[in-house]
Structure formats: C-alpha cells, structure tokens
Amino acid sequence: MNKEICVITFTVDRVDALIRCIKSVLLQEIPVRHIVFSENYAQLMEDKRLDFCRDTTDFFLLEGVPHRGPSSPRMAALRQHALSAVSERYVCFLDDDNEMESGHLNSLMAVMERQQVFAAYSWRSLLYNDGSQFDGMSYPWHSDEQEAYKRWQWCVEAGVMVQGQPVMRDGPVAVPDPMRLATVDMNEWLFDTAVLKQIGLDFDFSEHDLINRVGEDDKLFARIQSLHLPIAGSGMATIRYYLGGVSNYRIN
Template sequence: MSKEICVITFTVDRVPSLIRCINSVLLQDASVRHMVFSENQPQLLRDARLDFCRSTTEFFPLEGLPHQGPSSPRMAMLRQHALSFVREPYMCFLDDDNEMEAGHLNSLLAIIREQQVGAAYSWRSLLYADGKHFDGSSYPWHSDEQEAYKRWQWCIAAGVMMEGQSVMKDGPVAVPDPMQLATVDMNEWLFHTATLREIGLDFSFSEQDLRNRVGEDDKLFARIRSLQLPIAGSGIPSIRYYLGGVSNYRIN
C-alpha cells in the first residue's frame, strides 16, 4: 500500500537516539514511510534493539565512511541522494537524534493543502542530551563566545528566541537580518516532493560558510526565499531538537 509522506533519517551508530527518533515517527497519525540511511546499515540490520521496527522502517546502505570532513556539504549530498528514492508525494527529514511531537506531520500537511503552498514548517523546542529544556540564555551553535553572543542578541531582538524559553521560532523575520540568521531547520520542514526536487540542495560551501557554521538548511532556506516559493508556518514547536551532535561528522 502506497504511503503519503516519506520521512528520511541518516544515522551512523547512535542506536538509542535512533530508537527514540523511529518511535516518534511510528506515533504519527499520518500515512508514513520511514527510510533510514546509514554507512553502518549491515550492523543496524543485525542489532536486536531495532527488531521492533523491522516491518515498519526501511534501512538503506550508504557508501563511504562516516565522520569525514565538515558536515554540511556532506549532508547536502546525502539528502539529495536520498531524495531520489522517494516515491511519496510529500517528504521530510528527521535527524537520528531528534523527535517529532504527536501530530507534527498532519499539522504541516493540513497547512500545505489548505494554503496551497509548496512547503510548510514548524518551530522547535531545544533540549540538552539529557532531555532537559534549553534555557534560552545563549546561542548554542557557535563556539566563539563573542560571535555566539552577537547572534543570541539578534535572535532575542528578532523574536526568534526568548530568554528563559527553549522554543526557536524559526522562519522569515520582519526585521533586518545582517548576519542571515533567520532560517528553518531541516527537521522542521514538510515538502511537496516535486517542489524539493525542483529546488535541489546546494553543495557549494566556501571557507567562510564553513567558518560561520552555515548549514545546508540555511542555504536551502535562502534559495526558497530567493525563488519566492510560497511557504507557511504552523507556529507550533512540534520538533524536539536535541543539542550536541551531527550524525556524519565527529571531531575526535
């Protein structure tokens, strides 16, 4: 039986978080096909901890070695590769260390259909690895303290973040954005599959992009804005976003 939405996840060896991720997809009340891609696919197929989802989750192999080089260019290529496997009319990405809240997919699907847009997005709740909510007192994606503070100040002024709260109110902003910080995280999107295929992922990252932690989702959002693609947001933090790691890049 054909499904309506395809969810794509990339993973390497974080099985406990992957289980949490898969369970959140299984709890969606939408018609979903979940595809998990991994360089360690043979090991995942043998891991008894994943036996619970053998009939509901598909595991696909990836060539190459994990943890090689900067994350964003590699993830852009992996996402574009996985897109070629999608048969469903709608699709999204969910990282192996994140979760969907119940009703996440249906809420975005309803927006796409009712507002006739090419993609819809949610907000996200930031959590630490132990499950505690982020306190909103800093910008957690830049290691330089001064740069992180500037970015946090902009997020507070733009209403993207609120001090003492864990919610990131992602999406377009109505204020000046000189550092181009307004974005939609890849986990927050639901796309018409045909729309994302038409837009495509950007694989070109300059040294400045890498130094400033520009992600493939930032480049995708910029491309969507430049094309004036009709999009809409739910205004609901229905993604649980865990701080602290990227599947395909690890600094030893």
C-alpha cells in the first residue's frame, strides 16, 4: 500500500523518549513514512537501541549543533526545512517526547475525507514525565503563578480545559480570547502537504512573543484562521503529550 502520510520528528539526545515516539508511529493503523531529523545523526546510527526501526524509520542529518535558547523560532525554521523532504500527500509532526494513540492518524484521515478540509486536528492528553496524568488544576506553560492561574481560568471558562481532567480540548473557540490561548498544538495536526508548503510557517518572534511563550504552532493557527482555511477536529484525545521538555523553558 502506498504511504500517503509523512510523520516528521526532531530529536537530539532523548533516545528513550524517541523510542517510545517511534513505536507509537509504528502502531498506526495506516502506512506512514516516519522521518527523524537530528544533529546527532551519527550517534543515533550507532545506538543499538534503535536497531528495531532501521527498516521502518528514515534518519536524516541536520547540519550544525544542537540549538540552545528559545525554541519556537528554531522549531519554525526546522519544520519549514523538513517540509522540503516530504513528497507524501499528507504531513504531520510528532515531537520526540510525545506519542500517538494507535488510531490517531486514521481518525484524522477520516475527518479530512468526510469534511473535505485542508487539515484536521485532535485533542491531547497531558502527562507528567513519569507517565502519570496531569491533574488538570493549572496551566503548565507559564512560569509566573498569577499569569498561569489567569490562563487556566480562561481555559476552564472557555471549555478548553475541564477542572481536574488531563485533556486539552484544542481548536477554535466561540468566546472572546484576549490572551490568544486557543490554539492547536503542532503534534495534533494532519495537514495537506501542498497547502502547508504554500502557507508556510512564521519565523518572526518578538520579545513579547518569547516572554509569553507564543509557539510556532500558535502563529500557524492564527495564520490558518486569518486565511479562513477549512479545518476540522476529531474531538478525540489521541496524542499523549508529555510535560517537562520544552514546556519547562524559562527566559531569564
């Protein structure tokens, strides 16, 4: 069967997490091509722990050294660069510390075919590093406690979060969003490759963006909305999103 979907992952040195990520792609109920990009390509090629996926996963070299600093501008550039390697009709991104549930891609393909949209998205279940469920009682992506509480309150009032539950119900909201918190995480999307290449990603991040943890996925979501491109959600939490990676980045 032809592979219509390309999954793109970036990694540096979190091999244990990467193995979990790759295994989740291998469990998808639809044939996919999985590309892993890394500055540490040589080390990954020698790591015996990855022998199980040599025939099923493509490893590509990223030139340069692992980046230190704000992640969003770097990730926007990497994602745009990676798109040049994609020839499949559909593309998605999966961070090396996250996982897909087994029916994730099938459910998004069904949404795209049924609703004739350019992109489909899921929800995500938040987990701590040890695999336990997020408690649903805070907003975990801002270091200032008062600001984080304000954002959590909005998320609960808007239905993006439910108090005490670990699921982020991402997507457009029908209520005022003054802090622009409604988004779709990059791990949740499945895109029509040609359209994503055409609209591209935004590399321009202000100091305000960096302080407020605006991500490349936030900017892409805003661009999709401004262009009135057709999108639809599955309404299912089929991404397992682990807190504690880039989510813990702090600006000094």
